[in-house]
Amino acid sequence: MSFESLGLSPALLKNLADEHFTIPTPIQLAAIPAIMNKKDVLAIAKTGSGKTASYVLPLIMNLGHVEPAKNRHINTLILVPTRELAEQIKGVFTSLAKNLTPPIKTLAVYGGSSINPQMIAMQGVNVLIATPGRLIELVESNAVHLSSIQMLVLDEADKMLSLGFKEEVDKIISLLPRKRQNILLSATLNSDLENINQLVLKDPTIIKIEDDELEEAPIDSINQLAYLVSPEKKGPYLRQLIEKQDMQQVLIFASSIFQVDAIVNKLCKNNIKARAIHGKKSQGSRTESLSLFKAGKLRVLVATDLMARGIDINNLPFVINYELPRSPKDYIHRIGRTGRADNIGTAISLITPSELHHFTVIEKKIKKSIPLIDIEREGK
Incomplete structure (x- = not known):
């Protein structure tokens, strides 16, 4: 199958071609239609499987059908364990959403950097990519509001839990509106992840790319x-x-x-x-x-x-x-x-x-x- 068969817009297909995306990976073939159909998704796949594009592409499509973000009220939140992953995902969004109308403003926020420039940059953001600790700091400073979240992604959820972010993730989830689309991606499925799955996901589409396929x-x-x-x-x-x-x-x-x-x-x-x-x-x-x-x-x-x-x-x-x-x-x-x-x-x-x-x-x-x-x- 091709990216054309997945129902992506001509503008997105052009950006994919510009970035040398040719054939969808197994996780992209499975996840893109489910996410575009507003389903909750649990995807188990290793790094290198193409999982970032598997949710970035359908989220860009879905963002075209939601109300523009109000001042500091973001509508899409992506939680990640590390600042490097945050910047990497931001780069994928930037390249795949270029020249789209209306434009999609994406921001990555994380600790280890001054919080003030991040607070200022929050104006008009559609997609926020954040590490849990820094996001809580921004919420407590009234620099960002989570009451309008329509789409939540937990990327590398297993890594977040192993690095001790469970309490922060639980706190963030408690601040979100109950009605939203949820996407959870992980390299492994363990008991901690099962608990997060039960807390976050509702009747999810489950996608598991076997180790042998990836390795x-x-x-x-x-x-x-x-x-x-x-x-x-x-x-x-x-x-x-x-x-x-x-x-x-x-x-x-x-x-x-x-x-x-x-x-x-x-x-x-x-x-x-x-x-x-x-x-x-x-x-x-x-x-x-x-x-x-x-x-x-x-x-x-x-x-x-x-x-x-x-x-x-x-x-x-x-x-x-x-x-x-x-x-x-x-x-x-x-x-x-x-x-x-x-x-x-x-x-x-x-x-x-x-x-x-x-x-x-x-x-x-x-x-x-x-x-x-x-x-x-x-x-x-």
């Missing part, structure tokens, strides 16, 4: 390989890889903030332009680093797993796992940053002898054998 599809367009390297040689070999393969845009993952900063310091000392993105960086620094990287003006971005949720680049050629993540699912999420939108990508993992067992567990989970090169033998 195998993106990996097919990624060249995966690994290098066996001793811990003391890992840093020098990383720099050698970047220079030898002339990597001009590479995303590197490390397991801790300390390790991320250490990698960046070493790269910069060796004249490889790199910046860090993690939870202890200011919002301004994180936004600037991500913008430079997306624009191709920064050669290397080094990130922790949580920060990777806002990194969505269609043509990213390289991802490097400086250390293996804890779970195979995190590995899939990491390497899924490359090989997107039908582009071929390369994912490289630097494996120490102590990580070999965990490496084989990942191979079994993704049902693929990843070539492992011993750099000691390679150099002989």
Whole structure:
């Protein structure tokens, strides 16, 4: 099926073509018609499935049939766990809603940034994308009113609950009008999510995209390989890889903030332009680093797993796992940053002898054998 078959407007179809959206993903095929029909939706799908567009597109369509937002009375609210995800969703709205009449004003608000500019920018907003804590601050300051909400989205609801936002989410829901459309998206379905589901959703359309559908599809367009390297040689070999393969845009993952900063310091000392993105960086620094990287003006971005949720680049050629993540699912999420939108990508993992067992567990989970090169033998 095509996007044309889903009943989207010609203006939206043009914007989709401009953004190189070609064929709807499984979650888009299932969710777009249900949301356009004003149904409540519970969607279980992993990151990289195309779930953001699966609700942004029908919400844009539905916004054309609702009363324009009154001053500071928004009609669409999207709750998210992180500021990076908030900005990413805002970017999708901006690109897909461009040149539409009437225009749709979208705003992302989150902590870690001054609240005053966000309060001023609230004027005339249709779609508000917010982290729970900052939204409550804005409500308590009378900077935004939730009594006119017609559409509520909880994106990455599982992540919100695991990060301890349950009380804030419950408080926000209690402030909303009872009659509204609700959309809940999550990577997993657990008991906490079931409770939120029962509290929020009414007779929902349930969409579940199986793990195998999601995990195998993106990996097919990624060249995966690994290098066996001793811990003391890992840093020098990383720099050698970047220079030898002339990597001009590479995303590197490390397991801790300390390790991320250490990698960046070493790269910069060796004249490889790199910046860090993690939870202890200011919002301004994180936004600037991500913008430079997306624009191709920064050669290397080094990130922790949580920060990777806002990194969505269609043509990213390289991802490097400086250390293996804890779970195979995190590995899939990491390497899924490359090989997107039908582009071929390369994912490289630097494996120490102590990580070999965990490496084989990942191979079994993704049902693929990843070539492992011993750099000691390679150099002989």
